Amino acid sequence: MDASLIIACPHCNARNRVPPARLAEAPACGQCHAPLFVAKPVALDAAGFDAHVARADLPVLVDFWAPWCGPCRMMAPQFEAAAAQLEPQVRLAKVDTEAQPALGGRFGIRSIPSLVLFKQGREIARQAGAMGAADIVRWTRQHL
Secondary structure: OOOEEEEEEEOOOEEEEEHHHHHHHHHHHOOOOEEEOOOOOOOHHHHHHHHHHOOOOEEEEEEEOOOOOHHHHHHHHHHHHHHHHHHOOOEEEEEEOOOOHHHHHHHHOOOEEEEEEOOOOEEEEEEEEOHHHHHHHHHHHOOO
């Protein structure tokens, strides 16, 4: 039985099989050969969202934000710091609700910033409002 995880590449969105024991070994994409983990949030559009969230096994924490939102801009470096702490166990991603309004609508985002945690394509937790890096990490781990 194959216990490998399906992980989408943050560069080309290709799906990769990675054994859980090898997550910390800096795996590379089989298609573009770029690193699968970059310790930074991945910017997602609709196709990238489906590749990383709906069709991948790794939990994904998504920050729904907008460029005009002051709290969103203040939280951005905190979210990036959290990515460095949570990868490779969790992928962190950002969805610009101005550029991708359909994704914001699809998940009923009414307040930004909003963090939504997905596991195996399903939403398992949601939090509205800006948070610091330590709080993001703690909140994420608490819900996994």
